[in-house]
Amino acid sequence: MKYVEEFRARDLAKKLARGIAREADTGRQYNIMEFCGGHTHAIFRYGVQDLMPANINFVHGPGCPVCVLPIGRIDNAIDLVERHDVILCTYGDMLRVPASGRKSLLKAKAGGADVRMVYSTLDALKIARDNPGREVVFFAIGFETTTPPTAVALRQVRTEGLRNFSVFCNHVLTPPAIRSILDTPDTRDSGSVHIDGFLGPSHVSSIIGSQPYEALATQYRKPVIIAGFEPLDVMQSTLMLIRQLNEGRHEVENEYTRVVTREGNRKAQQLVAEVFELRPTFEWRGLGLMPHSALQIREAYAEFNAERRFEVPTIQASDVKGCECPTILRGVKRPTDCKLFGTVCTPESPMGSCMVSSEGACAAYWSYGRMRMPNPVGANAESVA
Amino acid sequence: MSAVIKRFPHRLDTRHGCVDMTHGSGGRAMAQLIEELFRKHLDNELLGQGNDQALFPVSAGRMVMSTDGHVISPLFFPGGDIGSLAVHGTINDVAMSGAKPLYLSAAFILEEGFPLADLDRIVISMATAASAAGVLVVTGDTKVVERGKGDGIFITTTGVGVVPEGIHISGDRARPGDAILVSGTMGDHGIAIMSSRENLQFEPRIKSDSAALHTLVAEMVNAVPDIHCLRDPTRGGLATTLNELAHQSGVGMRLNETDIPIDPAVTAACELLGLDPLYVANEGKLICICTAEDADRLLAVMQAHPQGRHAARIGEVVEDAHGFVQMETSFGGHRVIDWLAGEQLPRIC
Numbered sequence A: 001m002k003y004v005e006e007f008r009a010r011d012l013a014k015k016l017a018r019g020i021a022r023e024a025d026t027g028r029q030y031n032i033m034e035f036c037g038g039h040t041h042a043i044f045r046y047g048v049q050d051l052m053p054a055n056i057n058f059v060h061g062p063g064c065p066v067c068v069l070p071i072g073r074i075d076n077a078i079d080l081v082e083r084h085d086v087i088l089c090t091y092g093d094m095l096r097v098p099a100s101g102r103k104s105l106l107k108a109k110a111g112g113a114d115v116r117m118v119y120s121t122l123d124a125l126k127i128a129r130d131n132p133g134r135e136v137v138f139f140a141i142g143f144e145t146t147t148p149p150t151a152v153a154l155r156q157v158r159t160e161g162l163r164n165f166s167v168f169c170n171h172v173l174t175p176p177a178i179r180s181i182l183d184t185p186d187t188r189d190s191g192s193v194h195i196d197g198f199l200g201p202s203h204v205s206s207i208i209g210s211q212p213y214e215a216l217a218t219q220y221r222k223p224v225i226i227a228g229f230e231p232l233d234v235m236q237s238t239l240m241l242i243r244q245l246n247e248g249r250h251e252v253e254n255e256y257t258r259v260v261t262r263e264g265n266r267k268a269q270q271l272v273a274e275v276f277e278l279r280p281t282f283e284w285r286g287l288g289l290m291p292h293s294a295l296q297i298r299e300a301y302a303e304f305n306a307e308r309r310f311e312v313p314t315i316q317a318s319d320v321k322g323c324e325c326p327t328i329l330r331g332v333k334r335p336t337d338c339k340l341f342g343t344v345c346t347p348e349s350p351m352g353s354c355m356v357s358s359e360g361a362c363a364a365y366w367s368y369g370r371m372r373m374p375n376p377v378g379a380n381a382e383s384v385a
Numbered sequence B: 001m002s003a004v005i006k007r008f009p010h011r012l013d014t015r016h017g018c019v020d021m022t023h024g025s026g027g028r029a030m031a032q033l034i035e036e037l038f039r040k041h042l043d044n045e046l047l048g049q050g051n052d053q054a055l056f057p058v059s060a061g062r063m064v065m066s067t068d069g070h071v072i073s074p075l076f077f078p079g080g081d082i083g084s085l086a087v088h089g090t091i092n093d094v095a096m097s098g099a100k101p102l103y104l105s106a107a108f109i110l111e112e113g114f115p116l117a118d119l120d121r122i123v124i125s126m127a128t129a130a131s132a133a134g135v136l137v138v139t140g141d142t143k144v145v146e147r148g149k150g151d152g153i154f155i156t157t158t159g160v161g162v163v164p165e166g167i168h169i170s171g172d173r174a175r176p177g178d179a180i181l182v183s184g185t186m187g188d189h190g191i192a193i194m195s196s197r198e199n200l201q202f203e204p205r206i207k208s209d210s211a212a213l214h215t216l217v218a219e220m221v222n223a224v225p226d227i228h229c230l231r232d233p234t235r236g237g238l239a240t241t242l243n244e245l246a247h248q249s250g251v252g253m254r255l256n257e258t259d260i261p262i263d264p265a266v267t268a269a270c271e272l273l274g275l276d277p278l279y280v281a282n283e284g285k286l287i288c289i290c291t292a293e294d295a296d297r298l299l300a301v302m303q304a305h306p307q308g309r310h311a312a313r314i315g316e317v318v319e320d321a322h323g324f325v326q327m328e329t330s331f332g333g334h335r336v337i338d339w340l341a342g343e344q345l346p347r348i349c
């Protein structure tokens, strides 16, 4: 069964690759930003680049929730667990992200702080129920896909009266980030990054729909394809983008019609709107402070807002010196442009967030693609860190 | 006239009793635990010597010895438990040299309060696994730590075995041109553990592949004495073990993703959890590297053994100064299969 499916995928991939090679104009370059780290991961995991003609260039975007969280927010989380003695529930990926002073949640945990890895908000709720005498904080991160479950959890705690539970909300939004990339001077003026079009994440659009990208596509004259996460989806979407570019169109098209509609999931949107509201401004790693780019917990749920309960301060923290995560997240540089890549910074001892998450560009380059580098750091090279 | 004085006035309560500090104190309670639980299930002549060491004759030739600490949560999982795992794990480490495993030792660290019923179940499972494998547990030790200072039970097993004449299996013997074989599907154990730990129910239920591989190995070395490398891809999975071998031998490897056997249920579970099955642990599988000429014969021998039914040839050893393990993906692209960094953690969205 498995073999049949795989052969079919391979066949389809070859067909699509031929289509792309036929339609891509050899006289030009196509710079395609895959916004989401999930796409970056798929491209590297399956070696999609190998099937593309040389003039198709994937630029990796900032759509990795772990990568874009500024260090100050991780410092806040460490503070919560160390100073306020809470049980901090977090998704596994966050544990290893370096914070200020070479700290991380993993190190805090090793030092005795009560950090628990959870798979869902349900796990966090259970921990709160099981530990009525302790404050339990859920470290909520993620784009529009992870927001509805956090909203459900907040509604649940209010109904249940689970007073020892609160949420440290770091949910961020996709469309403003794309807009910001198109607005940064790198892209707008100097032309050092040229982006011709975007692959938009399908799971985000399964919630918000494809419509939120429409104004953006028209205003900046950049086509957007809502793309699924299977490698075949990525290839099909790339072909659709090439067609639009060849024809001079800049529309929002939906490759992932199996799930995504123009309107998205109204129920989920209502749920999110009931619990969350736009934050006036939020800092993103690499993209800086962006207005209306993140969510905060509404007044009606304020008692479960960890930022209120523990008076979480705004911390301005800077990245490790030499780490190029900020420029990489804007698509300006590539991981291999970072001097620390593969020498001081490896997945074993990450210096920046892009090396931690499997959706981060540095981790993807290092783990899957480094044999393509001109002087690859060998598989068994000792890291100097 | 002399009344029979029972050594232990009350039988060990393996239904409702718990481990307490006296079970590790060296006194009567410990003696009773050993007699009524450990020795009852694991009994054999050597263990029955009742000394602090087991005395046995050695044969001429070369012996191997291996030790392994077992820490696992949950203790009982689909397809096995910490007891069977402790037996299989060490037998396999011994067998990966081509050796016939003979004897095991077992050291238990028990946490105060651990239910004796669970201990009983675990020791029975060890006994069953050992006798099925034809290996004796000949000596052991028990310690008890205070509540909160252990995780229920830790078991360390050590095994010894004899390597037949003319067998020279070692991780540094992979040569460019050699074939890479695996004995079956990858990732079953890790996914079984993870799904029972996280209370995820996959349909069909995924069972651990925990098994002793020495009889499979015996048939393999019998058919092809010149096997170059054998290793069981436990922690870190296939990817990590191949990187170890590539590193030790100073070679690179090329795999073909479509040839790597993976149970569709494991693939589906991995997709859901955002894991890569190549990095997920196995407890009843081996990787074998041999010359290309021997590969087909060896594969046939493996496939004829119950432990190797799904054996497959998955790639070859190549020359590569950088030591990369690379894979042609099911898609026709290429990628590196790297060492595992940290722990594999499920994804966020």
Ligand code: SF4
Pocket (backbone or CB within 6 Å): A322, A323, A324, A325, A328, A335, A338, A339, A340, A341, A342, A345, A346, A350, A351, A352, A353, A354, A355, A356, A362
């Ligand atoms: S390689 Fe490491 S230090 Fe360099 S940009 Fe990536 S994460 Fe930052």
